[in-house]
Amino acid sequence: MKNLTTSPLLTSIVVSSRYLSVWIGILLLLLACYWIAPATLTRTSFTTVLPLTSFLALAALGQMLVVMTGGIDLSIPGVMTLAALVTVGISGNLDERLPVAIATALGVSLLLGLISGTLVGVLKLNPLIVTLAMGQIIYGVALAYADNVPNEASVPPAFAAWITAPFLGLSNVVWMVAIISILLVLIFRYTEFGRKFQSVGANPHAAWILGLRVNGYVILAYMTAYLLYGLNGIVLAGFLRSPSLVLGAPYLLGPIAAVVIAGASLTGGLANAISTWGAAFFLVLLNQMLRVLGLPTALQFTVFGIAIIGGMVISGDRIVTLIENSLIGISRFKKNNAEDEKGGVQAT
Amino acid sequence: MQTDSQQFVLELQGISKQYGTVQALSKVSLDCRAGEVHAVVGENGSGKSTLLGIASGFVEPDQGTILIGGKRLRKDSPALARHLGLGMAYQDNSQVLSLSVKENLFISAPPHRRPVYWKMKKWATDTLAEFELDLFPDAPTMFLTQAQRQLFEVVKALMGDPKVLLLDEPTTALGPDEVDLLHRTIQTYAQRGVGVVYVSHRLPEVLTIANRITVLRDGKSQGTYNASDMSEEDLVSLMIGRPFHSAFPPVLENPEKAESVIMITGFQGPLFGPINLTVKRGEIVGLAGAEGNGQAEFFKCLSGQIPPKAGLVMCEGKELTLVSPVDAVRAGILLLAGNRKHEALFPVLGVRNNATIQVLDKFSNFGWVNRKREFDKVTDLVKQLKVRTPSLEQPVQFLSGGNQQKVSLTRPHLRESVNVILAYEPTQGVDAGARLDIYEALRAKANEGAAVIVKSSDPIELSGLCDRVIVMSRGQIIDEIQRADLSEKRIIESIVGGIGFGLNGRPRVAGPRSATNLDKDRGD
Known part of the structure; x- marks a missing residue:
């Protein structure tokens, strides 16, 4: 009854294999850049790649929380746009009104997260459709709100400067997202809350029977996710200075692609914040490389689509199953050889 | 031809x-x-x-x-x-x-x-x-x-x-x-x-x-x-x-002396009731009956998954409100669900994560889990329950049925205050070697003072493991077999011959508590 995975080392390889493919992908992509588009790897290139990675990663971390509960969030563009507009509208170029603006934008995001979370968690509606509809509603609200925001309005200059200000060689926003990623990893690894959250995602029915308050965790997942989207809208507004109404548009599919390529289980439970960050980096770098190569912008969509499908083919559950099956295959072969010996043991 | x-x-x-x-x-x-x-x-x-x-x-x-x-x-x-x-x-x-x-x-x-x-x-x-x-x-x-x-x-x-x-x-x-x-x-x-x-x-x-x-x-x-x-x-x-007696752990010595831990009176839910049942500390009670006679619903109500319609459940002298699994778990009523993959385990998570999910607060300070303490405790328990797993991080979906059941069994063993264990078909899909380990784990918990109720479709298992077996038919307890009379044959006779089902016999809608049933329960 033994199989090859009786070794702890192999077990950890199988367990972590779902997060491996993204790092291998980054390595291959860096090599490809080095050979065919060295301009991608210059310092100037990275001053746009890293902030863009951070924005994509921040949205993807929110998406990751939703995916961990077994859902997929399609409301990211709406939340980001609304949060960006609220920041600009309330702060209105004045530094002293920035805290109020940020607090309001985050508060609105949390409230919207509470609504989506309640619809999915308590009323058990399909997350895909709920977030699609919520995204529409939120975008509608954002459009209405945009009428009150003057066209030339922008974020306070001090805030815009802070976003891109370098600290130890990297801009502030890059550090911020890196810290949030690490924080999420620590929460899921070391805290009671994170562990229970993961279990609820892995099997909500069992978690409920075991006495966990499943609905609460689902609502909290959406609230935290929306908080991250809101934050993303705010920092993106700061980066762009004068945000447009389509600011959120690229963040519909991008975060999903990042989460999937990062090796998250789409049935819930398993995901890793650092590899999600890595997947965001992968996608942005890929995009940058295509741009350096002079391919049309329209190709971006195709690439994202292919990246998602490719990610689903090579990462996550499929790779774990593949590796586990090949290990069992080897052990079955070994076992047939040792069958006589085993029979003898059982007879005693 | x-x-x-x-x-x-x-x-x-x-x-x-x-x-x-x-x-x-x-x-x-x-x-x-x-x-x-x-x-x-x-x-x-x-x-x-x-x-x-x-x-x-x-x-x-x-x-x-x-x-x-x-x-x-x-x-x-x-x-x-x-x-x-x-x-x-x-x-x-x-x-x-x-x-x-x-x-x-x-x-x-x-x-x-x-x-x-x-x-x-x-x-x-x-x-x-x-x-x-x-x-x-x-x-x-x-x-x-x-x-x-x-x-x-x-x-x-x-x-x-x-x-x-x-x-x-x-x-x-x-x-x-x-x-x-x-x-x-x-x-x-x-x-x-x-x-x-x-x-x-x-x-x-x-x-x-x-x-x-x-x-x-x-x-x-x-x-x-x-x-x-x-x-x-x-x-x-x-x-x-093997000889029948060595296939099961020894039964309780003096069931009369034990104090009762759970008292169920007039308990009614969908497809069952009213049920009156008292289980003592250290006792393993078997639940037999033809399938679909309310046993599953009885377990669901006791574990808080379905709110009961009527009746009183007293656990350690306290009246329980069983409207959600949280209530049952808090009262120390733990379910070993029959459908392990869907109702008990987190298949993609490792053994350690699965084992400690209900007791994480025991290993944590201010919400921060002490992984070393957790790791040591689960390592001990994995040895004690003979869980065969390559490491504590092995996703339980890759374990055999017996080992999966043992992982579920670590949960009651990680808690000190377990009052009732509800085991639904505990050996379904479990190989013979692991079965005795599971019986022993249940008996060990009973000896620590838990009351165990085992629903099983296997009369041999019930007759070997249990101190007493109750038989359900049409949502009611129709027979109670004490240790002295317990045998596979006696259980099957009771299941099949108890109350004749009509050919169109549907489970009866739970009616008012009948006097005869009450008398029978008191008589024991």
Whole structure:
């Protein structure tokens, strides 16, 4: 009854294999850049790649929380746009009104997260459709709100400067997202809350029977996710200075692609914040490389689509199953050889 | 040719099958002659269902050949098996629940037996009458009782004029009248030259109906015997493979002295009640009965999954409000769910994560888990319960059924204050080696002061493990068997013979508590 995975080392390889493919992908992509588009790897290139990675990663971390509960969030563009507009509208170029603006934008995001979370968690509606509809509603609200925001309005200059200000060689926003990623990893690894959250995602029915308050965790997942989207809208507004109404548009599919390529289980439970960050980096770098190569912008969509499908083919559950099956295959072969010996043991 | 009684209608030769890490079947051979009833018996997890699955083309064997009516089944295809002359009545029924009885019958009949579409009802009525099955052809299948579904499943299997009929636990939900009816049908078809393979837990039935019996244990055949040469005791010892007393941990010494921990009075829920039951500390109480008689609902209500309709549950002198699993867990009532993958475990998470999920607060300071302490504690427990896992991080989906059950069992062992353990089919899909470990883990927790209620469809298990067995029928406790009288035979007699089910016997809607029931409970 033994199989090859009786070794702890192999077990950890199988367990972590779902997060491996993204790092291998980054390595291959860096090599490809080095050979065919060295301009991608210059310092100037990275001053746009890293902030863009951070924005994509921040949205993807929110998406990751939703995916961990077994859902997929399609409301990211709406939340980001609304949060960006609220920041600009309330702060209105004045530094002293920035805290109020940020607090309001985050508060609105949390409230919207509470609504989506309640619809999915308590009323058990399909997350895909709920977030699609919520995204529409939120975008509608954002459009209405945009009428009150003057066209030339922008974020306070001090805030815009802070976003891109370098600290130890990297801009502030890059550090911020890196810290949030690490924080999420620590929460899921070391805290009671994170562990229970993961279990609820892995099997909500069992978690409920075991006495966990499943609905609460689902609502909290959406609230935290929306908080991250809101934050993303705010920092993106700061980066762009004068945000447009389509600011959120690229963040519909991008975060999903990042989460999937990062090796998250789409049935819930398993995901890793650092590899999600890595997947965001992968996608942005890929995009940058295509741009350096002079391919049309329209190709971006195709690439994202292919990246998602490719990610689903090579990462996550499929790779774990593949590796586990090949290990069992080897052990079955070994076992047939040792069958006589085993029979003898059982007879005693 | 069909009349030749020596002709084999089903031959399984050297069948082996491995599921993940578990050898479900190892070189099992079985043959069934025309006109013969060949029974297959074995405990939970001995490979009976896998064997039938392979014979019916539902499961692909790793090794071995399958001959149906002398022709080889070359690929795992139920349609091909049916074409070769095999009929199968599945244990977990294969009806389309949203369709009506007549439609289900229509789709299961081979094309040449199907009537024109608009004559379906008449045809279905005639067919059902032929089998003495009193069902309304237009009734949606989901409204049938479990007993009716089981009988209907057999009728469906017979629609294709099979040469060999496989019956997987066809009587689990049946009362005595229905068992008689089924056996009459089986014998009629056997006399016409159909070979019948009959898998069952109920040994008295097997001995009545079967010509030959094959015993399986842990995926290996223990031989084929003539039914007339065998007694129940012979079969039991072949099935468990060791002396009966050493297959189970010792029972409670002085049950009279223990204090009661849970008192259930007038408890009612969907499909059961009113139930009165008191269980003492250290006691393991078995819950027997034909399937679908409220046992599952009783467990669901006690574990807080379904709010009960009426009644009082006192645990340690406190009245419980069981409206959510949180309430049950807080009161120290822990469920070992039967469907482990869906109701108990987090398949993608590791052993450690699965074990400590309910008791993380014990290992954490201000919400921060001390992984070293957690790791040490789970390591000890994995050794104590003999969980065979390569590491504590192994996702439990890759463990065998027995080891998965042991991982669920670490949960009550990680808590000091467990009042009641509800074990639903604790050894379903568990290999024989792990079964004793699971019994011992349950007994150990009982000895620490927990009351254990075990729902099982295996009378041998109940008679060996339990201090007392209660039998449920139509949602009520109809019998209580004390340790001194406990035997596999006595349990089956009580299940089958307790209250006669009518052929249309639906579980009765829970009515007011009857005086006779109360008296009986007090009398004990």
